[in-house]
Amino acid sequence: MSKVAMTVNGKSVSGDAKGNTLLVEFLREDLRLTGTHVGCDTSQCGACVVHVNGKAVKACTMFAAEADGAEVTTIEGMANADGSLNVIQQAFQDHHGLQCGFCTPGMVMSAAALLKENPKPTEAEVRDYLEGNICRCTGYHNIVKAIMAASGQDVGAIAAE
Amino acid sequence: MYAFDFERPTTLADAVAALSKDEAQALGGGQTLIPTLKQRLASPSALVSLTGIADMKGICTSDDGALCIGGGTTHATVAREAADSFPALSDLAGNIGDPAVRNRGTIGGSLANNDPAACYPSAALATAATLVTNSRSIGADDYFQGMFTTALEEGEIVTEVRFPIPEKAAYMKFEQPASRFAMVGVFMAKYTDGVRVAVTGASEEGVFRWTEAETALSANFSGDSLSGVSLSGEGMITDLHGSGDYRAHLVGVMTRRAVAAAR
Structure with a gap:
């Protein structure tokens, strides 16, 4: 066991982690931030995407000790200060970008990383960026639509209805 | 995962010292090693993370025109920062895995692992x-020694990779859509004194140079010059995704596409 300390959603946190404690385990089991999901646990599905020092990473494929000293943002840190949904979350609701919702935390975190790097992505760029996020419900069209809408672009022409 | 100690040194000297312990293993971005540990296919006594070593990160151009990339540099950083100086390498880095994987995975980790379907070995060899x-310094022709095998000694760390920048180059990957590794990937690099072609994903021996194509393209840099050149399916990987003959054919197709796309 060793001590790890990091800033999660703006708050300083610390705890004990074994060498093989994954970041996602630390977030979910120690900090009880269960919004970050574990889908595949093999780096394929992206349900566990969080931001570490501003970069989207798969929290199932990083050790907690590697995030020592880092700034981490999870889905719990995405809502507006007054508790209302942020623009990406609201767009997912407005455009029916989720069904069962299991992949949604990862989708929102990836979308936020994309829009930070590329505020007005094309539809193709959105689809390309979501390569590591798997959704088994929606068929992706409405997720893409939600992200385009969150970037302030017209979504009338996107994909199939 | 089996239990192990975890260290995150901030200097290369401390990392080398930590790796001298019995069964200690270096950890780059962990995008291959962590899944391997989860499957209990490795049981190191200690993991020595290299991500805290600032000196091993970053990209610069040397006086002799080589692009020098620190071993701890992520794929995302290479994709972004090599875009102007070496666009083919930037393309390669920008299409490894997915964006979240590219934010963690490192060039040194990829080259040390030498997965037979990884992208970077083809760029280093070509x-x-x-x-x-x-x-020490190791030339790519001596470094790659077969599937998951390199010239690295126990505990040796890839601190930097120096790429002579070609006149023109391209990387063409035929992607295995589930894993996003290369079914076949071809890196073609044209220099004033000739063309080099390196192939990943295809051979049971890992990355290799396709010398017949190099000779043909060095004589005449056009896709047509490859019309009489073909590769045997012998020794190529056969699995549920494709036969050896299929992969051998793909090597030719990807090489022609690389010539057409070279810039």
């Missing part, structure tokens, strides 16, 4: 890159 470690 450019005759130099791999710099904590103790």
Whole structure:
């Protein structure tokens, strides 16, 4: 066991982690931030995407000790200060970008990383960026639509209805 | 995962010292090693993370025109920062895995692992890159020694990779859509004194140079010059995704596409 300390959603946190404690385990089991999901646990599905020092990473494929000293943002840190949904979350609701919702935390975190790097992505760029996020419900069209809408672009022409 | 100790040194010297312990293993970005540990296919006594070593990160151009990339540099950083100086390498880095994987995975980790379907080995071999470690420099022709096998000694760390920048180059990957590894990937690099072609994903021996194509393209740099050149399916990987003959054919197709796309 060793001590790890990091800033999660703006708050300083610390705890004990074994060498093989994954970041996602630390977030979910120690900090009880269960919004970050574990889908595949093999780096394929992206349900566990969080931001570490501003970069989207798969929290199932990083050790907690590697995030020592880092700034981490999870889905719990995405809502507006007054508790209302942020623009990406609201767009997912407005455009029916989720069904069962299991992949949604990862989708929102990836979308936020994309829009930070590329505020007005094309539809193709959105689809390309979501390569590591798997959704088994929606068929992706409405997720893409939600992200385009969150970037302030017209979504009338996107994909199939 | 089996239990192990975890260390995150901030200097190369401390990392080398930590790796001298029995069964200690270096950890780059962990995008291959962590899944391997989860499957209990490795049981190191200690993991020595290299991500805290600032000196091993970053990209610069040397006086002799080589692009020098620190071993701890992520794929995302290479994709972004090599875009102007070496666009083919930037393309390669920008299409490894997915965006979240590219934010963690490192060039040094990929080259040390030498997965037979990884992208970076083809770029290093096609450019005759130099791999710099904590103790020496190794030319790419000597470095790659077969599937998951390299010239690295136990505990040796790839600290930097120096790529001579070609006149023109391209990387063409035929992607296995589930894993996003290369079914076949071809890196073609054209220099004033000739063309080099390196192939990943295809051979049971890992990355290799396709010398017949190099000869043909060095004589005449056009896709047509490859019309009489073909590769045997012998020794190529056969699995549920494709036969050896299929992969051998793909090598030709990807090489022609690389010539057409070279810039």
